[in-house]
Amino acid sequence: MNHKAGSDINPDNRVTLDTFVQGIWRDNPVFVMLLGMCPVLAVTNSVINAIAMGLSTSFVLLASSTLVSLMRNLIPRQVRIASYIIIIATFVTMVDYAIQAISLDLYNALGAFIQLIVVNCMILGRAEAYASRQPLAKSVVNAAGMGIGFTLALLCIGGVRELLGNGSLLGYPVLGANFEPWIIMLLPPGGFFVLGGWLLLFAWWRERRQPDSTRAEVVHEH
Amino acid sequence: MSTDTLSFIFFNAMLANNFVLSLFLGLCPFLGVSGKLNTAMPMGLATTLVMLVSSVCAYVINLMLVAFDIEFLRLICYIAVIASAVQLVEMSMKKMSPALFRALGIFLPLITTNCAILGLALFQTNREYNFTQSLVYSIGAGLGFTLAILLMAGLRERLDLSSLPKITQGAALSLMLAGMLSLSFMGFAGLGS
Numbered sequence: 332m333n334h335k336a337g338s339d340i341n342p343d344n345r346v347t348l349d350t351f352v353q354g355i356w357r358d359n360p361v362f363v364m365l366l367g368m369c370p371v372l373a374v375t376n377s378v379i380n381a382i383a384m385g386l387s388t389s390f391v392l393l394a395s396s397t398l399v400s401l402m403r404n405l406i407p408r409q410v411r412i413a414s415y416i417i418i419i420a421t422f423v424t425m426v427d428y429a430i431q432a433i434s435l436d437l438y439n440a441l442g443a444f445i446q447l448i449v450v451n452c453m454i455l456g457r458a459e460a461y462a463s464r465q466p467l468a469k470s471v472v473n474a475a476g477m478g479i480g481f482t483l484a485l486l487c488i489g490g491v492r493e494l495l496g497n498g499s500l501l502g503y504p505v506l507g508a509n510f511e512p513w514i515i516m517l518l519p520p521g522g523f524f525v526l527g528g529w530l531l532l533f534a535w536w537r538e539r540r541q542p543d544s545t546r547a548e549v550v551h552e553h
Numbered sequence: 554m555s556t557d558t559l560s561f562i563f564f565n566a567m568l569a570n571n572f573v574l575s576l577f578l579g580l581c582p583f584l585g586v587s588g589k590l591n592t593a594m595p596m597g598l599a600t601t602l603v604m605l606v607s608s609v610c611a612y613v614i615n616l617m618l619v620a621f622d623i624e625f626l627r628l629i630c631y632i633a634v635i636a637s638a639v640q641l642v643e644m645s646m647k648k649m650s651p652a653l654f655r656a657l658g659i660f661l662p663l664i665t666t667n668c669a670i671l672g673l674a675l676f677q678t679n680r681e682y683n684f685t686q687s688l689v690y691s692i693g694a695g696l697g698f699t700l701a702i703l704l705m706a707g708l709r710e711r712l713d714l715s716s717l718p719k720i721t722q723g724a725a726l727s728l729m730l731a732g733m734l735s736l737s738f739m740g741f742a743g744l745g746s
Binding site for chain 1: 574575576577578579580581584625628629632636665666667668671672675676679719720721723724725726728729731732733735736739
């Protein structure tokens with residue numbers, strides 16, 4: 332598990348395209364940094380749950396990054412982690428009550444995982460490694476990118492699990508009546524297998540993209 | 554079978570609804586510290602201890618929150634309690650076993666952000682367990698976590714010695730292993746969930 336976040340901050344304060352895209356592709360919180368795994372696996376048994384979870388987490392990430400970045404010169408270093416946790420917990424409580432008011436079915440489907448956004452290491456990690464050191468604009472853009480990256484990753488996993496486990500997407504049947512659903516995909520082991528499968532795919536793709544010269548060296552070392 | 558007998562709560566939390574393998578709670582330490590058996594064991598026991606302490610504290614705090622009608626502060630209070638419990642375990646471990654303290658390193662304070670512990674506190678509140686039930690629930694969940702992390706560490710120590718294709722090394726392999734373990738733990742579902 333490599334925590335690359337923070338090492339790649341460019342010294343000037345301009346908002347570049349890379350600030351935004353970083354979270355979507357190169358440092359994707361789920362597929363590359365492996366942060367915040369618990370909700371990723373627990374609520375992705377259907378696409379609609381994945382979207383709700385992705386959006387709630389993105390909102391908390393965006394709001395807490397904004398506030399942490401605004402208050403970065405006010406918070407004493409010794410108590411910074413505790414302050415970040417309180418800020419995050421406040422926004423999570425807001426989201427928790429909002430979802431309860433909007434759709435009780437969704438609230439029951441997601442269960443305790445809405446409240447567990449508090450201990451999502453991706454959000455605390457962003458607050459500590461990025462928002463507490465960068466000006467407002469950059470923090471907000473970066474948090475938005477990370478949120479979109481997280482939501483896309485949830486969609487990738489939720490899509491595969493719902494398609495294979497239920498033969499449908501967003502509740503609409505896609506694969507026809509003759510399709511025998513793979514029930515295992517909706518059960519806990521399916522979550523582990525699908526995420527493992529995506530990671531294998533990305534590792535294979537990265538391996539293929541390596542120039543032939545470096546690959547020859549690797550072979551030689553063995 | 555009634556669902557609130559103590560033995561049911563214990564075995565359900567430990568096996569049938571194992572926190573790591575069927576509820577997906579506490580995956581970070583599960584994947585992070587399961588490389589070696591001799592660090593996995595103390596990690597499991599430290600987590601169990603924190604679970605026990607924070608479960609008792611969460612029970613008392615929830616009584617107070619309900620009495621004063623300020624339940625919206627529940628999340629913030631629980632997090633503060635868990636952070637203090639972790640601090641307590643950290644200090645006593647530093648005093649009793651400095652070698653172990655060094656071996657666990659950064660993963661000891663990170664127990665605070667282990668969602669299994671906050672999850673435990675929230676579940677016991679949602680299910681309105683009484684004091685004894687909460688206690689038994691937290692011990693069962695802690696032992697279940699220890700069991701899962703020990704099994705995982707044993708498997709990974711064996712796999713270190715085998716030759717595997719390059720792309721499967723690392724996180725992908727750990728997740729596939731966890732999937733297999735989760736599959737085998739589904740066999741406990743007959744314990745009545």
